[in-house]
Amino acid sequence: MRKSLSLILFLALCLFSFVQYSNAQSGDYIITIEGSKVSGKFEKKFDHESYDNIRFSKPGEKSKTLSPTDIAGFGFDNGWFYMAKKLPGRNEVEFVQVLITGKLTLLRSRNIFYIDTGSEIVELVARYEKEEINGRQFSEFKRPYIATLNMLVAGDCTDELYQDIFNSNYEEFNFISILSKYHLCENLEYEIHFKKEPFVKISPVLSAGISSIALSPAIITGNRKDAFETSLFPIFQIGVKTHQFRKWPRLSMDVSIVFMNQDNTVISEYVSTEQYMTATETYSARTITVPATINFTWIRLGNIDSYVGFGVASNYSTIESEFSIIDQTLNSNGITTLYEEPLTEFKRRFVSPIGKIGSIINLSNRIGLVAEFQISQNPEMMSVSLPFNVVIYDRLVSSFLIGLRF
Numbered sequence: 198m199r200k201s202l203s204l205i206l207f208l209a210l211c212l213f214s215f216v217q218y219s220n221a222q223s224g225d226y227i228i229t230i231e232g233s234k235v236s237g238k239f240e241k242k243f244d245h246e247s248y249d250n251i252r253f254s255k256p257g258e259k260s261k262t263l264s265p266t267d268i269a270g271f272g273f274d275n276g277w278f279y280m281a282k283k284l285p286g287r288n289e290v291e292f293v294q295v296l297i298t299g300k301l302t303l304l305r306s307r308n309i310f311y312i313d314t315g316s317e318i319v320e321l322v323a324r325y326e327k328e329e330i331n332g333r334q335f336s337e338f339k340r341p342y343i344a345t346l347n348m349l350v351a352g353d354c355t356d357e358l359y360q361d362i363f364n365s366n367y368e369e370f371n372f373i374s375i376l377s378k379y380h381l382c383e384n385l386e387y388e389i390h391f392k393k394e395p396f397v398k399i400s401p402v403l404s405a406g407i408s409s410i411a412l413s414p415a416i417i418t419g420n421r422k423d424a425f426e427t428s429l430f431p432i433f434q435i436g437v438k439t440h441q442f443r444k445w446p447r448l449s450m451d452v453s454i455v456f457m458n459q460d461n462t463v464i465s466e467y468v469s470t471e472q473y474m475t476a477t478e479t480y481s482a483r484t485i486t487v488p489a490t491i492n493f494t495w496i497r498l499g500n501i502d503s504y505v506g507f508g509v510a511s512n513y514s515t516i517e518s519e520f521s522i523i524d525q526t527l528n529s530n531g532i533t534t535l536y537e538e539p540l541t542e543f544k545r546r547f548v549s550p551i552g553k554i555g556s557i558i559n560l561s562n563r564i565g566l567v568a569e570f571q572i573s574q575n576p577e578m579m580s581v582s583l584p585f586n587v588v589i590y591d592r593l594v595s596s597f598l599i600g601l602r603f
Contacts, residue, residue: 224236224272224273224274225237225238225239225253225271225272225273225274226271226272227253227263227268227270227271227272228268228269228270228271228272228280229268229269230267230268230269232269235255236255236256237253237254237255237256238253238254238260239251239252239253239271239273240252240253240254240260240497240498246294246305246306246307246308247291247292247293247294247306247307248279248292249264249291249292250262250263250264250265250292251263251271251292253271265281265289265290265291265292266281266290268281269281270292270295271292272390275392275562276390276391276392277294277390277391278294278295278390279292279293279294279295280292280293280295280304281293282304282313282318284304284306284311284318284320285311285318285319285320286320291306292306293305293306293311294306294391295390296369296372296373296389296390296391297373297376297377297387297388297389297390297391298387298388298390299376299380299385299386299387299388300314300315300380300383300385300387301313301314301349301350301376301379301380302314302315303369303372303373303376304318305369309321310342310367310369310372312345312346312349314349319345319349321342321345321346321367321372322341322342322345323338323339323340323341323342323367324338324339324341325337325338325339326339340367342367343362343363343365346358346362346365346375347359347362350362350375350379352383353382353383354378354379354382354383357378357382358375358378358379358382361374361375361378362375369391373389373391377389395443396442396443397439397440397441397442397443398439398440398441399437399438399439400437400438400440400563400565400602400603401435401436401437401438401602401603402434402435402436402437402438402451402453402567402600402601402602402603403434403435403600403601403603404433404434404567404569404598404599404600404601405431405432405433405434405598405599405600406431406432406434406569406596406597406598406599407429407430407431407432407596407597408429408430408431408432408457408594408595408596409428409429409594409595409596410428410429410430410459410592410593410594410595411428411592411593411595412425412428412579412590412591412592412593413590413591413593414588414589414590414591415576415577415589415590415591416577416587416588416589417588417589418586418587418588419467419468419469419586420467420468420469421465421466421467421583421586421588422465422466422467423463423464423465423466423581423588424463424464424465425461425462425463426461426462426463426464427461430457430458430459430460431457431458432455432456432457432596432598433455433456433457434453434454434455434456434598434600435453435454436451436452436453436454437451437452437453438450438451438602439451439452446494447493447494447495448491448492448493448494449491449492449494449504449506450489450490450491450492451488451489451490451492451506451508452487452488452489453487453488454485454486454487455484455485455486455487455488455510456483456484456485457483457484457485457486458482458483459482459483459484460479460480460481460482461479461480461482462477462478462479462480463476463477463478463480463540463541463581464476464477465477465540465581465583467583467586470528471527471528471529472525472526472527472528473525473526473528474523474524474525474526474583474584474586475523475524476521476522476523476524476540476583477520477521477522478518478520478521478522478539478540478541479518479519479520479521480516480517480518480519480521480539480541481516481517481519482514482515482516482517482541482543483514483515483516484512484513484514484515484543485512485513485514486510486511486512486513486573487510487511487512488508488509488510488511488551488571488573489508489509489510490506490507490508490551490552490553491506491507491508492504492505492506492553492555493505493506500558500559500560501556501557501558501559502556502557502559503554503555503556504554504555504556504557505552505553505554506552506553506554506555507550507551507552507553508550508551508552509548509549509550509551510548510549510550510551510573511546511547511548512544512546512547512548512549512575513545513546514543514544514545514546515543515545516541516542516543518539518540518541521537521538521539521540522535522536522537523535523536523537523538523540523583523584525584536584540581540582540583541579541580541581541582542579542580542582543578543579544575544577544578544579547575547578549573549574549575549576550573550574551571551572551573552571552572552573553569553570553571553572554569554570555567555568555569555570556568557602563603564601564602564603565601565602566599566600566601566602567598567599567600567601567602568597568598568599569596569597569598569599570595570596570597571594571595571596571597571598572593572594572595572596573593573594573596574591574592574593574594575591575592575593575594576591577589577590577591578590578591578592579592
């Protein structure tokens, strides 16, 4: 137990030590109307394609809300870049994502792509149109953007790009590839502001902590009392976190294996008109839990994500009695009898709900410090039996863990 507490204390000190570090490190910035670059941090920063406004704070200053009329653009530390522009068919200036800059700049807003030629912004049009053949209606995907791209890249590289354009789909990586080849072929400078990310990231997570177990009688009869030596137990967890979904950046999923050592001693007392019993048992217990949760990140401040999660856990328990003695005295004749038999039983297999709240400090693109508080309700999980008297307990498990996501 002392080793476990020392480990948790060490991890907690690491967590708080890195908070200041993580808050101080940021590659976020804004571009002022005058064209100056100002470094700082964004609040509630998720990798969305579109933003109506942003909250930004400079070092040592309070954050403020900025709209497309307040700044010329902004960028995240992951390389994503946005500019304030008025798009064709729109009445107001808005933030649009800049995917590639050069002679032909690729823009995106609300899943619609545009090309900025420097003199005008042209929409890359794609749409479904209803067709009718022999009285049957169906929708056909039309790609007018192919003709637009052929016109914009017309020149010495037309033949080289024709097949790529003709085979292209209406998605960012196709357009980035085509415009990159165009600038290379024409020996023009360009810069890509959007790196290809996987649909989802899967990261291993290792953590350790302390569990507190609160027992409440579900079934109890007579004048019965039980006292347990401890309610705190070490807990270790290994698992994987599925996170940073491209389409749903706030969602994540966790699946893990949790090991909990529950060695304990119970002292029992039972009083009735016929007898008086006391008992003591020392037992060794192990529980392996496999929780699976779906999480929602409700706030992001700097490099810190805070989330809540709900799910279910499959539990597998074993218990072995190391020492047990029952002292029974009959009130009628005062005879005392000693028994040596196990008192405590655990439910071997069961499924329980689980909820948690946690935070991750993203120290880098790969490594994060994780702190979680988990809670799980286990109805009628265990029993403590004396001759002719049994108490069945519900169990509430509260756990605090600190670890690393790789």
